[in-house]
Amino acid sequence: MHVGILGPVEAHSPDGKIAVGGPRPRTLLALLAIRVGEIVQLDRLVDELYGSEPPSDAANALQGQVSRLRRALGDATLIEFHPAGYRLALPASQVDAHRFVVLSAEGRQALEQGDPQAAESLLSEALRLWRGPALADVALPDHATRLEQQRSAATGSLVAARIRLGRADVAEVQDLVRRNPLDERLRGYLMQALNQQGRQAEALQAFEDARALLADELGTDPSPELRAVHLQVLRGQTHRELPAQLTKFVGRQAELARIASLSSRLITLTGPGGAGKTRLALQAAGPGAIFVDLAPAKDVAAATLQALGLKETVLEPEERLTLALRERDALLILDNCEHLVVQAARLAQHLLSTCPSLRILATSREALGITGETLCPVPPLDPEQSVALFADRARLVNAAFVRDQHTVDICRELDGLPLAIELAAARTRTLTTEEIADRLNDRFRLLTKGNRAAAPRHQTLRAVVEWSWDLLTEDERDLAACLATFSGGATLEAVEEVCRHDLETLDALVDKSLVEAVDGRYRMLETIREFCSQHKRVDAAHAAYFHDLARRADPELRQRDQVRWFARLTAEHANLMQAVAWTTSFEPDRALRLVSDLAWYWYVKGNRAEVRGVAQELLARVSEQSTEEYAVLLALAAPERVQDKLLELRGPIRQPFVLIAWAMLSGPPDPSAPRTSLQDEVESSEDPWIQGLIGFSNAYTAWAASGDRERAIEESRVALRRFQDLGERWGSAQVLDVLANLTEDPAEALALTDEALRVVAELGAKEELAELRARRADRLLDIDEAAAERDYLQALEQATEAGLSATRALANTGLAKIAQRRGDPARAELLLREAQRELGFGWMHAAAKQQVNEVLEELLRTRGA
Structure with missing residues (x-):
C-alpha cells in the first residue's frame, strides 16, 4: 500500500x-x-x-x-x-x-x-x-x-x-526568481547560471534588477553573498566546487600578493604543520580550481582521478589524467603532499610536461624538488595578524571577548602558528586570557629547551594539543583516542558502535574544539588526530564496523535505494580504504571478504586504480583458492590471471562483480565456445540482478548467432523489467542500449537511448554517459545529420573529460563520416587518423579499431575511384 x-x-x-x-x-x-x-x-x-x-x-x-x-x-x-x-x-x-x-x-x-x-x-x-x-x-x-x-x-x-x-537550467531559475523575487539566494543562482552559459551581460543586469528591487521594496542593499557573485561575474569566473570554509580568512596579504605575482606553472607552499598552507592555497586559488586532498590518500594519481570524478580504463592513471587535462586551462591544488612527496613530484612533472595550459599549486612541508618549481614559504603570522586571528576566533565562542595585553602574549608564545592560536582562542569560552597565558607559559618552558632540530609541529603544536588533552576527563580522552582511529571522520552511529561512548561525551569534545561536527559527521584536525592516535587505537573494531557496512551496502547498490547507498559509501571512502589496508596487514581472510563486498562500489565509482596497490599486497598474503572472493581479488590485482581462475568456480555466485569482471576481461561471449559449469550455475541463479544480467546477455548473443530478433527483444524486455523492478539504474541502462541496437525503428532506438542516458545520469556515471552519447549520434546519423554532429562533439568532450580513448576514437569516426558526406575527404581522413592514434590494447579497443579501419578503407577506396 x-x-x-x-x-x-x-x-x-x-x-x-x-x-x-x-x-x-x-x-x-x-x-x-x-x-x-x-x-x-x-x-x-x-x-x-x-x-x-x-x-x-x-x-x-x-x-x-x-x-x-x-x-x-x-x-x-x-x-x-x-x-x-x-x-x-x-x-x-x-x-x-x-x-x-x-x-x-x-x-x-x-x-x-x-x-x-x-x-x-x-x-x-x-x-x-x-x-x-x-x-x-x-x-x-x-x-x-x-x-x-x-x-x-x-x-x-x-x-x-x-x-x-x-x-543549471536558466529558464527554470528565472521562473523560481519570478515566484520568489526577494530571495537573494535564487538571484545569485540566476546570475551564476547565466554566467556559466556565457551570458555575462544578462548576469550583470540580473544583479542590477535585484539591487533596484531590494532598494524599492526593503530599502536595503544586496547581501555580501550576492555582491560576491557579482564580483565573480565581473571577473569572468564560473563556479567550481571547493571545500567550504566555515570561518573568516585572516591576514596573509603578503603571501597572497606573492602568489598572484608569480608566473611559474608550479608553486609549492611550504611551511610547518599548522601554518595554514591549505587555507592559503584555497584563498589564493579562488573558484574554478580542482582540489585534491592527499591527507588520507596512498596514491596521488588515483586521488587526482577521484577528484576529477573519473574512473580508470586500460590506460595508466597518469595517461588518463593527461587525456582529461591536456586541453584544459585549469589550476590543480595538490594538498598535503609531504607523505607522498615522491609520487606528487613525478605526477606534477608528468602533467606539466603533457598539459601545456595546466598550473599546479601544491602544499607540502618540503619542496617537490623538480625543475620549474617556485617555492612560496608560509611563515608564522606576524604579531598584528596573530592577534586579529585570535580575536576573530575567540568571538565565535565568546561574543564579549575583548583583546588585551595577554592576547598579545599568547600569540607571541604560540609563534604565530594559526592552528595553535585557534586552539587557544577556543578556550576563551571557559578561561580568561591571563589563565591561558599562564598555562601556555608552563607548557612551553620544557619544549623550548628541548631538541631544536625536531620538527616545528613537535616544538609548538604538540605542546598545544597536549595541553588540550590535559584538560579532558578520562572518558573524553578515551573517546578522543578512539575517534583518532577514523581517517575519514565518523557518523554518530559509527562512534557509538566502535567507541562505545555516549553522545554527551562526544558533545564535550565538540565543545572543547577537539572535534568538529559538520553535517552529521565528526572530524578531528589532522594534528589533533595524530596526537590522540598515539594513546589508543581501535583498528579491529573499526575494521569490523566498516566491513559490516560494506556487507550491508553491497546488495543495496543494485536495488532501488542504490543512489543513497552509493552516497553513504562515498562519504565513508577513506574509512573503508583504511579498513582494507588494516585487515590486509592483520586479518587477511577478512580483507579478502571486504574487498569482495566493496568490488561493485569501486567499479561503479571508478576507484579500482586506487585499490590496486593494496589488492596486490593482499594477494601476496593469502593462499590461492578457487573462490569468487579470490577471483575478485585477481581482477583488481592481477587481471591477467583471473580468466583461468574464473573457470575453476562452480557457483553459486554471491558477488555479481565476478560476472562483470568476466565480461570486462573476456569481452562478448562466443556462442560457439564450449559451455562451462560456471555458466550453468550462473544461469540457474535465483538472484534477480544476475537473472537480469544473464537474460539480456544471452538474448543479445543468441540474436548475433541466429538472427532471431523478436526473441532477443522479448528476452531483453524481460531482463529490463527485472532491473526496473529492482530500481537498478546501471543494469536498466545496459538493457535499454541493447534494445536500441535490436529495434528496427530509428525513432524507438533514439527513445530507448535517451531513457538509458537519463537513468545513467542519475548515477553520475561519466563514462557510460559518453559512450551512450556517441551511440545516440550513430543512431541519428541517417535521420538528422546536424543533431548527430552535435552529439558526436558532446561525446568527444565527455570522453576527453573522462579519459576514454576508445569512445573518443568512435566519436571522431562519426565526425569523419559527416565530413565525407559533406564533401571534405581531407578532414575525414585527418579525423580517422587521429582515431587510429587513440586506440590501444584490449577487446574494446580492438572492436573500435575495426570500425575505424572499415570507415578509413571505404574513404580511401572512394577517393581512389
Missing part, C-alpha cells in the same frame, strides 16, 4: 489505484498520512476534518468516516484504533511526503558534503514524487503550505547542485 499527498490524495495497492471516496475520506486519509505511524488524537482529527462546525455527535461521525475509509482501502488493519486516536499502520517510506523529506534531507547533506552529483540525483528523485500542488483536492491549507515550503527549499538546493555541476 502506498499513499500519496503530494498532489491529489491517492492510495495505491498492489492491484492498482484505490477509489478512496469523497472529500472527507480523502481528508481523513491525508491527516493520517501526514503523521503516518503516529497516533493522531481524536479531537485533532475532528477539528481538522470538520472545522469550526463539527456535527453534534462528532465522535460517531468520525468513526463513520474511518469505517468508510477502511472499506475503501480494503484492509481494516491499516487504520488502527487506540484510546487516544487513530493511526495509519504503514511504514513512513510508503507515504510520498515522508519519502520526499528523507530524500531531500539526504540531498542537502550530500550538497553540503561536497558531492553535488549525488545531491542532484537525490533531490531530483525527491521532486519527481510531486504530482501537483500538495493536498490539491482537500482543504488542509496549513499542511499544504508547509509541504510547499519544503518543496521550494528542495528546488533551491537542486538548483545549487546543478550550479556546482555547471548544468
